[in-house]
Amino acid sequence: MTPDFEPVIGLEIHVQLKTRTKMFCGCELSFGAPPNTLTCPVCLGLPGALPVANARAIHFALMIGLALGCELADHSVFHRKNYFYPDLPKGYQISQYDEPLCRGGELAGVRLHRVHLEEDAAKLIHLGASGRIHGSEQSVVDFNRGGTPLVEIVTEPELRSPEQAREWLTLLRATLRSLAVSDVNMEEGSLRADANVSLRAAGSSELGTKTELKNMNSFRFLERGIAAEIARQRVTLEAGGSIEQETLHFDPVSGEITSLRSKEEAQDYRYFPEPDLVPIATTVAMLRAAREAIVELPRARAERFEDEYGLSVDSAHLLAFRFELANYFEKVVAVREGIDGQQIANWLTQLVARIGDQDPAQSKVTPEAMAQLVELISARAVSAPAGREVLDVLVREGGDPASVVEQRGLGALHDEDGALEAIVGQAIAADPAAVQRVRGGNDKAIGALVGAVMRETRGRADGADVTRLIREQLGI
Amino acid sequence: MSGLIDLSASQAAAAIKRGEVDPGALFDLYRQRAATDSLNAYTWVAEQAPKAPPQPSLGGVPLAVKDLFCTEGVPSQSGSRILEGYRPPYTATVVERLAQAGAPLLGKTNQDEFAMGSSNENSAFGPVLNPWDRARVPGGSSGGSAAAVAAGLAPWAIGTDTGGSIRQPAALCGIVGLKPTYGAVSRYGMIAFASSLDQAGPLTRDVSDAALLLSHMVGERDPLDATSLDFPEPIAMPSRRTLAGIRLGVPSELTGEGIEPGVLGAFQATLELARQLGATVESCALPHAPHALAAYYVLAPAECSSNLARFDGVRYGYRAADPDDLLSMYERTRHDGFGVEVRRRVMLGTYVLSSGYYEAYYGRAQRVRTKIAADFAAAFERFDFVVMPTSPCVAFELGSKLADPYAMYLNDFLSVPASLAGIPALSIPNGLASPPGGGTPLPVGFQLAGPAFSESQMLDVAFALEQALGFDGRAVRS
Ligand SMILES: [Zn+2]
Numbered sequence: 018m019t020p021d022f023e024p025v026i027g028l029e030i031h032v033q034l035k036t037r038t039k040m041f042c043g044c045e046l047s048f049g050a051p052p053n054t055l056t057c058p059v060c061l062g063l064p065g066a067l068p069v070a071n072a073r074a075i076h077f078a079l080m081i082g083l084a085l086g087c088e089l090a091d092h093s094v095f096h097r098k099n100y101f102y103p104d105l106p107k108g109y110q111i112s113q114y115d116e117p118l119c120r121g122g123e124l125a126g127v128r129l130h131r132v133h134l135e136e137d138a139a140k141l142i143h144l145g146a147s148g149r150i151h152g153s154e155q156s157v158v159d160f161n162r163g164g165t166p167l168v169e170i171v172t173e174p175e176l177r178s179p180e181q182a183r184e185w186l187t188l189l190r191a192t193l194r195s196l197a198v199s200d201v202n203m204e205e206g207s208l209r210a211d212a213n214v215s216l217r218a219a220g221s222s223e224l225g226t227k228t229e230l231k232n233m234n235s236f237r238f239l240e241r242g243i244a245a246e247i248a249r250q251r252v253t254l255e256a257g258g259s260i261e262q263e264t265l266h267f268d269p270v271s272g273e274i275t276s277l278r279s280k281e282e283a284q285d286y287r288y289f290p291e292p293d294l295v296p297i298a299t300t301v302a303m304l305r306a307a308r309e310a311i312v313e314l315p316r317a318r319a320e321r322f323e324d325e326y327g328l329s330v331d332s333a334h335l336l337a338f339r340f341e342l343a344n345y346f347e348k349v350v351a352v353r354e355g356i357d358g359q360q361i362a363n364w365l366t367q368l369v370a371r372i373g374d375q376d377p378a379q380s381k382v383t384p385e386a387m388a389q390l391v392e393l394i395s396a397r398a399v400s401a402p403a404g405r406e407v408l409d410v411l412v413r414e415g416g417d418p419a420s421v422v423e424q425r426g427l428g429a430l431h432d433e434d435g436a437l438e439a440i441v442g443q444a445i446a447a448d449p450a451a452v453q454r455v456r457g458g459n460d461k462a463i464g465a466l467v468g469a470v471m472r473e474t475r476g477r478a479d480g481a482d483v484t485r486l487i488r489e490q491l492g493i
Numbered sequence: 494m495s496g497l498i499d500l501s502a503s504q505a506a507a508a509i510k511r512g513e514v515d516p517g518a519l520f521d522l523y524r525q526r527a528a529t530d531s532l533n534a535y536t537w538v539a540e541q542a543p544k545a546p547p548q549p550s551l552g553g554v555p556l557a558v559k560d561l562f563c564t565e566g567v568p569s570q571s572g573s574r575i576l577e578g579y580r581p582p583y584t585a586t587v588v589e590r591l592a593q594a595g596a597p598l599l600g601k602t603n604q605d606e607f608a609m610g611s612s613n614e615n616s617a618f619g620p621v622l623n624p625w626d627r628a629r630v631p632g633g634s635s636g637g638s639a640a641a642v643a644a645g646l647a648p649w650a651i652g653t654d655t656g657g658s659i660r661q662p663a664a665l666c667g668i669v670g671l672k673p674t675y676g677a678v679s680r681y682g683m684i685a686f687a688s689s690l691d692q693a694g695p696l697t698r699d700v701s702d703a704a705l706l707l708s709h710m711v712g713e714r715d716p717l718d719a720t721s722l723d724f725p726e727p728i729a730m731p732s733r734r735t736l737a738g739i740r741l742g743v744p745s746e747l748t749g750e751g752i753e754p755g756v757l758g759a760f761q762a763t764l765e766l767a768r769q770l771g772a773t774v775e776s777c778a779l780p781h782a783p784h785a786l787a788a789y790y791v792l793a794p795a796e797c798s799s800n801l802a803r804f805d806g807v808r809y810g811y812r813a814a815d816p817d818d819l820l821s822m823y824e825r826t827r828h829d830g831f832g833v834e835v836r837r838r839v840m841l842g843t844y845v846l847s848s849g850y851y852e853a854y855y856g857r858a859q860r861v862r863t864k865i866a867a868d869f870a871a872a873f874e875r876f877d878f879v880v881m882p883t884s885p886c887v888a889f890e891l892g893s894k895l896a897d898p899y900a901m902y903l904n905d906f907l908s909v910p911a912s913l914a915g916i917p918a919l920s921i922p923n924g925l926a927s928p929p930g931g932g933t934p935l936p937v938g939f940q941l942a943g944p945a946f947s948e949s950q951m952l953d954v955a956f957a958l959e960q961a962l963g964f965d966g967r968a969v970r971s
Binding site: 058061062063064065066067068069070097099101103106107108109158285287288289292293294295 | 561562563569571576579581582583585680681682683684685687688689716717718719720795796798799801802803804805807808809819823843846847848851855
C-alpha cells in the first residue's frame with residue numbers, strides 16, 4: 018500500500034510597482050519604450066554611479082505590508098545579492114535579506130513569511146528561432162526594465178492544491194490592484210510567481226523535499242504547472258524514488274517540466290549590507306500616509322456587495338476577489354437604479370465562462386448591454402436559454418441585446434397568439450409514451466415533453482409557461 | 494613670470510582676483526609642466542582651459558584630479574587596464590562643484606589600480622616616481638596627485654582616501670592631505686573601491702590651500718549620494734598662531750612599535766613644538782586600534798569584491814577576445830583586465846563574504862569597527878585631537894615591498910583607524926628623516942584625527958603647527 022500524499026505549496030511572488038521612476042534612479046519606468054532609451058549611469062551600473070532609494074516605492078511597499086497585515090519594521094536594510102549575469106549590470110542586485118521591510122501577515126488564511134523591496138533585472142533578449150537561450154546565436158540586453166521597483170511577497174507553505182494556489186493569487190492580485198500600486202499583469206510580467214512544491218504523507222507535519230517552479234506567466238499556467246509537478250513527484254515517490262531539490266521550468270505548450278539547476282549548482286549570493294544606501298527608517302508619518310492611501314480592500318468590498326446589492330456571500334466574494342470583474346459589476350449595477358444585483362452576479366458568471374481571465378471591460382459586452390440583457394430576462398421578455406444565446410452573440414460581436422433578440426427572433430414565446438399552445442399540442446401528440454408515464458403519476462416524465470417544446474422554440478419559451486400548458490392540455 | 498610657480502593655490506586665487514595674475518597664463522604654465530611630467534604623475538592632461546564660470550571664487554586655479562573621478566568625455570580609468578580608454582558620459586559631483594567654483598580640470602592623475610595600494614606601483618599605467626627621490630615611491634593610492642602637487646606640476650589636487658590613500662602619499666611627498674568626515678564630500682562619480690570608507694579630499698602645498706579647496710568640496714549634501722551629509726557650517730580659513738587650550742592625545746598603540754626611528758623622532762619633535770605653542774600633550778588609549786588593520790583588510794576587500802563585479806566586459810571597458818562562452822568571457826576579461834593586487838583583494842573579499850565564513854570575518858570585522866569608533870569617541874571626551882605619525886616609514890624604494898603584500902599592508906596601520914571610525918584626519922609635513930639604511934632625508938607626515946565635522950578646527954591647529962614647523966618643499970618644485 019502506498020501512502021496517500023498531500024501537496025504542500027508556497028508561492029514567491031514578484032510585483033513590479035507602478036511608481037513614476039525606477040527604484041534607485043530617476044529614469045521613468047518603461048511601457049514599451051524603444052530599447053535602452055530609459056537608462057542612466059545608475060541603472061546601467063556605470064562606474065561611480067550610486068543608488069538613491071525611491072521614497073514612493075517604499076510608500077507602496079508599506080501600503081502592501083499594511084494591507085496584508087504584516088509587521089512593519091521601523092528599521093530595515095538593503096543588502097547586495099551578488100551574482101554575475103548580463104542582465105545585472107552592477108554584478109549584484111540590491112535587495113533585502115535579514116532585515117526586510119515587512120514580516121508575517123496573512124491573506125485569506127494563508128500566512129505570509131515576508132514582504133521586501135528590491136530592483137528588477139534588465140531584459141535579456143535571445144535572438145534566434147526559439148527565443149530561449151539554447152540555440153540562440155546572439156543575446157542582447159534591454160536595460161529599460163533594469164531597476165524597476167519590485168516587491169517580493171513570500172508565503173508560508175500553506176497552500177494545499179493548484180486550484181487553491183490560483184484562487185489565492187487571484188485574491189492577492191485583486192488586493193494589489195485595489196491598492197493601485199501595480200498593474201499586476203502576469204502576461205506582461207508585472208506579476209510573476211514562482212512556486213515551491215513538495216509532497217508529504219497525508220497528515221504528517223514534516224515537510225518533504227521541495228522543488229521550485231520558476232516564472233509561470235499566467236494564472237492558468239501556474240495552476241497547470243503546479244499540478245504537473247505534483248503529479249511528477251507523486252509518480253516518483255510512489256515508485257519508491259526520492260525528490261531532488263532543484264529549480265524547474267514548466268513549459269505550458271508541451272506540459273513538460275525540465276531542470277534549470279540542481280541544489281549543487283545553487284549560488285552563494287554573498288549577501289552583505291548595501292554600503293551605498295542608508296537603512297530605511299520608517300517614521301510615524303510614513304505609516305500614516307501609507308494607511309491613509311489604502312482604500313477598499315477586496316474583503317471589505319465583498320461585504321459592501323452583500324450589504325449594498327444583496328449579493329449572496331459566494332457571489333460577493335467571487336466578484337470582489339477579481340478586481341476587474343468587481344469594477345465591471347459596479348458599472349453594470351450603476352446603469353439603472355433598482356436593477357437586481359444578484360441577477361447580474363449570476364449573469365456575470367456566464368460572462369466569465371465565455372471570456373475567461375480577460376478583463377470584461379475589454380470585452381465587446383458593454384455594461385449597458387449587460388444591464389439590458391439582465392432586465393430583458395427579469396421581465397421575462399427573454400428566456401434564460403435564449404439569454405445565453407444572446408450573450409454568445411454579444412461576446413462575439415457586441416451590440417445591444419434588444420437588437421440581437423429582434424434580429425434573431427429570440428424573444429420569449431408567450432401564449433398571447435396561441436402559437437405556444439399549438440407547439441405544446443404537437444409535442445403531446447408526438448410522444449404518447451411520455452404522456453402515458455405522466456398520466457401514470459411519473460411527474461418527472463413531464464421533462465421530456467418540456468424539452469421537446471424547448472427544442473422546437475429554440476429555448477425562447479418560458480419553462481414555467483410550457484409546464485402549465487402541458488398540464489392544462491393533459492387535464493392534470 | 495618665474496614667480497608664478499611659487500604662489501600657493503590660495504595666493505594665486507587672490508592674485509587673480511586682484512587682477513595681478515591672468516588665469517589663462519596660470520593654466521598654461523601648469524598645463525605645460527603637467528604635459529612634460531617626467532614622474533608619470535598624469536594619465537591625461539587638458540589641451541586647454543575649459544571656459545571659466547563668471548567670477549569664480551577660486552579664480553580659475555587649475556586642479557589635478559585623481560583618475561578615478563569620472564569626468565565627462567575624459568579618460569577615467571581608475572588606474573586599470575579594464576577601463577583603458579573609458580570616457581564616462583558624466584562628471585563626478587565634487588569635480589563639477591570645484592569646476593563651478595573656479596578650479597578647472599588640469600589633468601587626471603595616476604593612481605594605484607582602483608585605489609588599492611600604498612605605493613602607486615599597482616597602476617596599469619606604470620608607477621609614479623617620488624619627486625624627492627625618483628628611485629622611491631610617492632605612496633598611494635593617490636600617488637599621482639601627491640607627486641604632482643609636490644613637484645609643482647599642479648597648484649593643488651584632489652584624491653581619495655579609503656585607508657590612508659590621501660594622507661600617506663601626502664606624507665611621503667611632503668605636502669598636506671586631508672581625509673574629510675565620511676559623508677562630507679559626495680562620492681557620486683567616484684569609481685568605488687570600498688563604499689563605506691571611500692572619501693574624497695584635498696592634496697595641497699599648505700594648510701590654507703587645503704582649507705580653501707575643502708570649503709568648496711563640502712556644503713549641501715548631494716541628492717545623488719544617499720550617504721552624503723550636509724556640512725554643519727562653512728569651512729573657516731585657518732589663522733591660529735598658538736595652540737593654547739588645545740588638548741592633544743597621543744595613542745600609545747599607534748606611536749611605538751613598527752615605526753621607523755626617523756619618523757618617530759620627527760613625531761616626538763613635533764609634539765615638543767606643540768607643547769611650546771601652548772598645547773597640552775598627553776597619552777591616550779585606543780585599545781582596539783591594533784586590530785584596525787585586520788578589520789580593514791576584511792571590510793575593504795569585501796566591499797571591493799562586490800563593487801568591482803560590474804567590470805564584466807558586457808557594457809564598457811576591456812573585454813577578452815573570442816571567449817568560448819559567457820563564463821569564459823567573465824573569467825578571461827577579469828583575469829586579464831585586473832592587476833594582481835586587485836585580483837588578490839577581489840578573491841579575499843569573495844571569500845570573507847561566502848556562506849559559512851561571513852560571520853567569522855565580515856561580522857567580526859564590523860564589530861571591531863564599531864569598537865574603534867567608540868575608542869575614538871571616548872578619546873575625544875578628553876582631547877580635541879588624537880595625533881600620530883601618518884606613515885610608519887618614509888618613502889621606500891620602488892619594488893622593495895611588491896613581493897610581500899603583508900609588508901605593503903602594514904604601511905596603512907596608522908591611517909586605517911580614522912578611516913574605520915569615519916572621522917576626519919589630516920597629514921602635514923613635519924620634517925625630513927633619513928630612511929633606516931641612511932641616505933637622502935625624505936619627508937615625514939604628522940597626523941591629526943578629530944571628531945566628525947571638526948575639519949575647520951583641525952585645519953586651524955594644523956596651520957599653527959605648519960607656521961612653527963616651517964617645512965620647505967621648494968627644493969622639489971623647480
Ligand atoms: Zn536610470
